[in-house]
Amino acid sequence: MSEHSAARPAPRAFWADVRFLVGIALIVASVVGVWLVVTASRQTVPVFAAARTIVPGDVVDAGDLRVVDVALGHLEEAYASPATLVPGAVATRTIPGGELVPLDSLGDGAALRTTTVVVHSATELPAAVSAGSSVEVWSAPQLERGVFDTPRILVPSATVVSVSEDDSVMASTSSAVELVIARADVADTLAAIAGGASLSIVPTAEAAQ
Numbered sequence: 001m002s003e004h005s006a007a008r009p010a011p012r013a014f015w016a017d018v019r020f021l022v023g024i025a026l027i028v029a030s031v032v033g034v035w036l037v038v039t040a041s042r043q044t045v046p047v048f049a050a051a052r053t054i055v056p057g058d059v060v061d062a063g064d065l066r067v068v069d070v071a072l073g074h075l076e077e078a079y080a081s082p083a084t085l086v087p088g089a090v091a092t093r094t095i096p097g098g099e100l101v102p103l104d105s106l107g108d109g110a111a112l113r114t115t116t117v118v119v120h121s122a123t124e125l126p127a128a129v130s131a132g133s134s135v136e137v138w139s140a141p142q143l144e145r146g147v148f149d150t151p152r153i154l155v156p157s158a159t160v161v162s163v164s165e166d167d168s169v170m171a172s173t174s175s176a177v178e179l180v181i182a183r184a185d186v187a188d189t190l191a192a193i194a195g196g197a198s199l200s201i202v203p204t205a206e207a208a209q
Contacts, residue, residue: 043071044069044070044071045069045070045071045072045076045081046067046068046069046081046082047067047068047070047072047076047079047080047081047100047101048065048066048067048068048079048080048081048082048085048100048101049065049066049067049068049098049099049100049101050064050065050095050096050097050098050099050101051063051064051065051066051097052064052097053094053095053096053097053131053132054091054094054095054097054101055091055094055131055132055159055160055161055180056091056092056093056094056114056159056180057090057091057112057114057115057116057161057180058090058091058161059088059089059090059109060085060089060090060091060101060106061087062085065080065085065101067082068100070100077103078102078103078104079100079101079102079103080101080102080103080105080106084103085106086106086108088108088109089106089107089108089109090106090107090108090109090112091105091106091107092104092105092106092107092112093105094132094134094159096132113182113183113184114180114181114182114183115180115181115183115186116161116178116179116180116181117178117179117181117186117189117190118176118177118178118179119137119176119177119179119189119193119199119201120174120175120176120177120199121174121175121176121177121199121200121201122140122174122198122199122200123200123201124175125163125175125177125201126202126203128203129160129163129177129201129203130160130163131160131161131162131163132159132160133159133160133203134157134158134159134160134203134204135158135159135160135177135179135201135202135203135204136153136155136156136157136158136201136202136203136204137153137154137155137158137179137181137189137199137200137201137202138151138152138153138154138199138200138201138202139151139152139153139154139192139197139198139199139200140152140197140198140199140200141192141195141197142195142196142197142198148197148198151198151200154185154188154189154192154197154199155179155181155182155185155188155189157181157182157204158179158180158181158185159179159180160177160178160179160180160201161178161179161180162177162178163175163176163177163178164176175201177201179201
């Protein structure tokens, strides 16, 4: 046997070539995966954002919304869009101005279980009370003229629609607060108003934060 033949390297094993090819395939797959993720993150869809603070019970139409293009990925179907807005849709919860409109925050007006009432607050409104705020209504029943019982919660959960100053009540200025309340609370609220109860608007812990 010649020295040249003895120095000839042994052929590379087939499994080594396969391992190399698998490594290349994994690198290519990784690069493609990153490219797909980046491409998907750059794809935007048109959805609605609230043009103003929308409170429960508001009928939502195009004037209350603006279209924004955002990248939502698989969350796209969770938000209202021009393709999903139903005429006559009603807000079922507060949607702050500028925020995207969740699809489940809009409902059928015919099934609405809330209504609006105007309450004159006997006390000064806290600064936290504004349109969209979550509040409680407290009532101190009138025992006799100028004498009131201990206050207690009349409406445990209400949403402020608007606040205005009203100087028509007892010739003094008070705050007239339009509230969205559950229909189940309407009778007691109207009875308290008719009975001359002293009503106060108190922000909930959530609104006070």
